[in-house]
Amino acid sequence: MSGGCAAPEQGAPLTDAGDQVVVQGTVSAQGTPVGGAFVRLLDGSGEFTAEVVSSPRGDFRFFAAPGSWTVRALHRSGSGQAEVSASGPGVHTVEVAVSA
Amino acid sequence: MSRENVLVSAAWSEENLQTPGVVFVEVDEDTSAYDGGHIPGAVRIDWKNELQDPVRRDFVDRSGFEALLSEKGISNDDTVVLYGGNNNWFAAYAYWYFKLYGHDAVKLLDGGRKKWELDGRPLDAEQVTRPATEFKAQEQDLSIRAFRDEVVDAIGAKNLVDVRSPDEFSGKLLAPAHLPQEAAQRGGHIPSAINVPWSKAANEDGTFKSDEELARIYADAGLDGARSTIAYCRIGERSSHTWFALHELLGHSDVKNYDGSWTEYGSLVGVPVETGTGKES
Numbered sequence: 001m002s003g004g005c006a007a008p009e010q011g012a013p014l015t016d017a018g019d020q021v022v023v024q025g026t027v028s029a030q031g032t033p034v035g036g037a038f039v040r041l042l043d044g045s046g047e048f049t050a051e052v053v054s055s056p057r058g059d060f061r062f063f064a065a066p067g068s069w070t071v072r073a074l075h076r077s078g079s080g081q082a083e084v085s086a087s088g089p090g091v092h093t094v095e096v097a098v099s100a
Numbered sequence: 101m102s103r104e105n106v107l108v109s110a111a112w113s114e115e116n117l118q119t120p121g122v123v124f125v126e127v128d129e130d131t132s133a134y135d136g137g138h139i140p141g142a143v144r145i146d147w148k149n150e151l152q153d154p155v156r157r158d159f160v161d162r163s164g165f166e167a168l169l170s171e172k173g174i175s176n177d178d179t180v181v182l183y184g185g186n187n188n189w190f191a192a193y194a195y196w197y198f199k200l201y202g203h204d205a206v207k208l209l210d211g212g213r214k215k216w217e218l219d220g221r222p223l224d225a226e227q228v229t230r231p232a233t234e235f236k237a238q239e240q241d242l243s244i245r246a247f248r249d250e251v252v253d254a255i256g257a258k259n260l261v262d263v264r265s266p267d268e269f270s271g272k273l274l275a276p277a278h279l280p281q282e283a284a285q286r287g288g289h290i291p292s293a294i295n296v297p298w299s300k301a302a303n304e305d306g307t308f309k310s311d312e313e314l315a316r317i318y319a320d321a322g323l324d325g326a327r328s329t330i331a332y333c334r335i336g337e338r339s340s341h342t343w344f345a346l347h348e349l350l351g352h353s354d355v356k357n358y359d360g361s362w363t364e365y366g367s368l369v370g371v372p373v374e375t376g377t378g379k380e381s
Contacts, residue, residue, distance in 0.1 A: 038218075043266065053185070076218055
């Protein structure tokens with residue numbers, strides 16, 4: 001069992017999600033990956049579900065459930081969000097651009 | 101309890117980095133965050149390796165807490181300012197520990213690491229050492245800690261506040277969505293619990309909402325101000341955040357944190373479990 005609820009380091013993208021519903025992607029600003037952004041997963045009603053910090057290469061990853069999700073990123077340089085629909089187990093990729 | 105006694109702003113903190121008698125402490129599960137850069141002069145406490153018993157599922161005991169704080173260079177006379185990542189979840193957990201062991205001069209840095217970083221305030225990677233002290237802890241203050249039997253007895257009798265996300269509350273997920281799904285044997289929540297996700301208490305930048313907003317959120321969710329309250333989550337750290345909002349900010353008198361939380365309750369044999377949205381706000 002994982003030790004806690006804290007966000008694990010955001011590593012390289014998963015290619016095989018097994019039976020997990022994975023929502024992952026990168027945060028960028030003007031096409032350049034942004035590390036250290038606070039990335040939150042909001043459910044279909046806009047409710048906060050989870051938050052991670054993007055890796056130096058801008059990567060983030062959530063283990064979600066099937067449904068519609070919003071991924072919202074907050075960074076010193078600005079904010080942005082994107083929608084993703086996760087139909088079932090597998091990797092669902094979404095890119096988020098932040099701007100002031 | 102007033103807000104100034106328990107919370108400090110990032111601006112105040114930056115002005116008081118050198119103030120004698122004020123010790124900044126970063127509490128994270130991800131200790132690489134501290135190594136990569138921390139508030140100048142801050143020491144680190146690792147919630148798992150330093151605050152938990154390495155064998156039993158319980159906290160470090162009183163003497164262990166004394167040894168830990170003594171080694172960190174924190175004395176009984178110091179004011180401790182706690183901050184961390186994840187919207188201060190683990191900093192709030194540590195805050196509750198400090199109160200549990202009787203250290204009253206403890207405050208949370210409002211917004212934690214996130215607010216500090218979003219503000220662009222200084223971080224450095226200097227190694228911090230403080231001279232050892234002889235910290236003395238009190239016996240645990242069990243008026244703020246709930247155990248499982250008390251939680252079962254509280255069904256329908258006290259406010260039970262489940263602060264996990266709606267999908268964890270309903271039983272759809274067993275852990276927060278940034279972690280692989282593993283944990284308790286059963287999904288769901290304690291019957292009669294209301295669901296007020298911890299995040300309702302925080303702004304997007306990690307700071308706590310105003311007292312007026314907090315009071316409205318819990319009242320609207322059906323929290324009965326005349327009753328005692330027990331807060332829980334999955335392992336007790338998000339519920340420390342809510343315990344802080346209810347007990348320290350709003351001043352509710354009888355609020356306990358159930359640190360066993362869903363990983364314990366959801367694996368107990370024979371206790372009632374409810375699934376679905378229940379009385380969800």
